[in-house]
Amino acid sequence: MLTLFTAKGSCGRASHIALEESGLAFEVQVIDLAHGDQRAPEYLTINPKGRVPALITTSGVLTESPAILFYIASMATAVNLMPKDDPFALAALQSFNAYIASTVHVAHAHGRRASRWADAPQAIASMQAKVAENMTACFRHIETNYLFGEWVMGSAYTIADPYLFTMSGWLKSDGVDIADFPKIADHYARMKERPAVRRALAAEG
Template sequence: MDTLYFAPGTCSLAVHIALEEVGAPFQAVRVDLAHGQQRGADYLALNPKGRVPLLLTAQGPLTETPALLLYVAQRFPQAGLAPLDDAFTLARIQAFNSYLCSTVHVAHAHGKRGSRWVDADDTAAIEAMRRKVPHSYGECFELIERELLQGPWVMGEHYTIADPYLFTLAGWLESDGVDPSHLPKVLAHRQRMAERPAVQRALARVQLG
């Protein structure tokens, strides 16, 4: 049985949802980020990056949300979460998820974890990064709204591993100072996702964890 190491309010929710969608047997272990558990020796022995999510499989540990989502889709192909026999469409999904990982999530992190990029005592730089987040994060979602979200799901008619990832990051809009009222497609997608039983199960696990 795989073990998902997660933390509430992080992108690990996307993997949590995907595992619920495919009906995978898995154990969920909460990592206490507030108390630095991710930097403890035991956790770093599994994931030297000191981040979540981490999926511990029978073959070893896996990290990075796009990789974990594709792993789930490939391990449970009958669930149809990715077009594994269509190289072009699969690459488009990976392009979307890579954008969320490398650009959208980074824009969010500038507001919460500015010390990753500048010295922790450079309060002026950290505050400048924080002030920029509503614009930079909102700009990312304007592009998603305008160009990338096909509707009703990210890739159109078929639900894929891109959908739980978008749902997770869209859940941070308000806390990042972005008014989502001008993102009707994103809001509709977020509501549609919230109605899925797998999403509800994942959220319940996170809250209980």
Template sequence: MLTLHYNPLTVAPTIAIVLEELGLDYTAVLVDFVTKAQAAPAHLALNPKGRVPVLVTDAGVLTETGAILYWLAAVHGPHLVPADAFQAARMRETMYYLAATLHVNFAHALRGARWADRQASWDDMTAKAPETFAASLAYLEGHLDLAPFVVGDGYTLADPWLFVLTAFASRLKIDVADYPKLAAHQAMMNDRASVQAARAKGVLA
């Protein structure tokens, strides 16, 4: 039994896409950010960080997109990690960058209170976020294979994560069409049955 706690406008749909990709049954529970459900006791009992995604498994509760993805691959889909050690490391290189840099650059637009206390500081971070997010997109555009996947011609854990975070660009008024390889990756991912299934269930915006 798998239960995904998600919000469609976050990184959490990455997990839903992989669950769909693997054909796994799961229950999706919306964490409503409008009512601040992520900070309510019921959610904090699952994830004291007050974030999504959370995946509840028979073995226990998992948080952090990367950890959940690695668990899903280890238990249900080893083919989502390249067999070649160097290619697997290339996949992880991208995943760590997505988590630690691209996603954090986006968070500066909306979540300045994590890092500073003054409105002027938040405004400054919000103003800067499109620049740093665009710089990250340019890095990814220049350095990833995207031929057509993050790591060559095989779909891996990095692909749904890149897809979901790249889609945040429009919320910073960045046009992904300015990054042709990333735009092609978006289009390709949008065509996948797993992405369409997650969207049909409302887990992906």
């Protein structure tokens, strides 16, 4: 049995959806970031970084969304969530997920979590003022270079899809109109209809 720690509206949503798609047995624990649950001593024993997601497996705890997504896709046997037998295609998928984690997510975090990088109110306001511009650049890159089939990596649904879906859900609060990216807007609308996505969103509360 796997246990995923996530939070409503967080990047943990991608791993949660992937678990729902995977056919693997799992349970989910939704913690409250606004309440500070991620810094509670019991949670820090699971993830000392004080962040979600964290996945408890029979081999140990995994953190970092790309690693968790990769593990879920590796363990899933009922469905194919990544191109396991094609090294280049698998690396290209990892490249996309690494871009989300290292660039897109970080561009978004400069809005809500600007105090991670600066203390001066002026510096914080300055970083927050760049969020819409940076998220727009990220999504322009994705719109131009991905989604040449129904899904992020082409014709097959992969672990890149719930990750993009999760980031797309943040655009509105970042001051970016998803309609400016027609392929991504279409992807977001189709993802919302998937039973696995509906189940994950309902479980988040």
